Amino acid sequence: MTTAPPVHRSHTAGNPDLLPLLGRTPLARIQADLPHPHPGFWAKLECLSAGGMKARAAMSMLSGARRRGELRPGAPVVESTSGTMGIGLAFAGQALGHPVILVGDCELEPSMRQLLRTYGARLELVDRPAPRGGWQAARIARLREVLARTDDAYWPDQYNNPDNPAGYLSLAAELIGRLDHLDVLVCSVGTGGHSAGLVGPLRRRWPRLKVIGVDSVGSAIFGQPARPRLMRGLGSSIHPRNVRHEAFDEVHWVGAAEAVDACRRLARSSFVSGGWSTGAVALVSAWAAGAAPGAVVATVFPDGPHRYLGTVYDDDFCRAHGLTATAPATRPLEIPHPRAAEASGWTRCRTVVDPLAAPRGEAPAPHIPAPGGAV
Known part of the structure; x- marks a missing residue:
């Protein structure tokens, strides 16, 4: 794994003109x-909407973290994404003044990679899925590595963040x-x-x-x-x-x-x-x-x-x-x-x-073919 360049704090107060x-x-x-x-x-x-649907969630997560003191002014934001949350966080990062590091994977479309970089985000890409949890688990593992080497980095954890x-x-x-x-x-x-x-x-x-x-x-x-x-x-x-x-x-x-x-x-x-x-x-x-x-x-x-x-x-x-x-x-x-x-x-x-609350020990589901167009 190559070592990514250090992330420098943003010295801007953000661009609140984006919020409308x-x-x-x-x-x-x-x-x-x-x-x-x-x-x-x-x-x-x-x-x-600028930033797409997930810009709403991105603004909410970063604003909440700032209010609680979990995200310091100008500190970097690190998140896993398959694309759309990345766009939302790029919007929120510009609006609030935070550099954004996005952990994606090799199935992320080249056009989306280019777009995210154009919006100022830095990308880290994993090249193989995890044996359990697939690409998402692999991205989370890399994300934790990025957090460990990035000072003051904040992880919104979109999957579990209220x-x-x-x-x-x-x-x-x-x-x-x-x-x-x-x-x-x-x-x-x-x-x-x-x-x-x-x-x-x-x-x-x-x-x-x-x-x-x-x-x-x-x-x-x-x-x-x-x-x-x-x-x-x-x-x-x-x-x-x-x-x-x-x-x-x-x-x-x-x-x-x-x-x-x-x-x-x-x-x-x-x-x-x-x-x-x-x-x-x-x-x-x-x-x-x-x-x-x-x-x-x-x-x-x-x-x-x-x-x-x-x-x-x-x-x-x-x-x-x-x-x-x-x-x-x-x-x-x-x-x-x-x-x-x-x-x-x-x-x-x-x-x-809720599959996490379901009884254990059940037999795996039998595979059935998709219904045809005449069904």
Whole structure:
């Protein structure tokens, strides 16, 4: 491992003029066929906020640490990222006057690496996943090394920091200010931050609100076995404490082929689109709207399409990974429990458990094929 150059404290007080660029994003009505016609749903377009959705959490975590004296003026911030939190922290670092060191991995897209460096962040990349916990565990191990050799460095720990969900209280307030009623909220789940931050205020406003979590096939968050995942920014190989399992009424695991199909349909007919998380929540939101005609359904599109031009929107990439070889599922396969079967495509479960609280010694889930397009 090469030794990185020392990090120098920032001598600036930050750039508070950036703060008005955060949040206050538009709410779009989405009626694209996904893949079938549906009554429509609302999508908060977080790609139109400076720093994207996770800038809200980044500002909350750094501001909270500064108030408590955990983050000294000008001290460096070190965090693990698959990309989107890195952009948010780059924004918060500039706004508050902190250099940012981001620990990524070799699967981080070259365009994202370039963008993060352009925003002033320093990157450390791990070159192989850990035997247990995959890329995320490998990044955390490197992060601890960086912390040990960097004076006064602060680790926000986005996976477990309660200031992460607190950053989305403003997003909840914006939804309440725009919607007269809400029946169903659909949330992508990675660190668990934005779902945990939204559920409390929205359920106080609408007590009968149904909350659907959207995870990635191969993610361990809701009790499925951890597997290598093509989709980034959605799901996890570890168990973030910010995930409020008890808040969800059901969970859907979405495969890469379904997410790609939804992203491309959005782009062709609604103009607004995004990456893996956006495609996954759009698919499930359209399904939820069609399953309960008359229900008001809302979701959050975390980012835009630009990061994914070489993956989701690249025909060669999709062919190489078998994402366009067969028709994606048009509705979810339902399983009675997260351990009843291992999903490999769009799958729904109305039993939501915290896997860390589940009984040990259970047999591993049998593998089942993804449902076909005609299901």
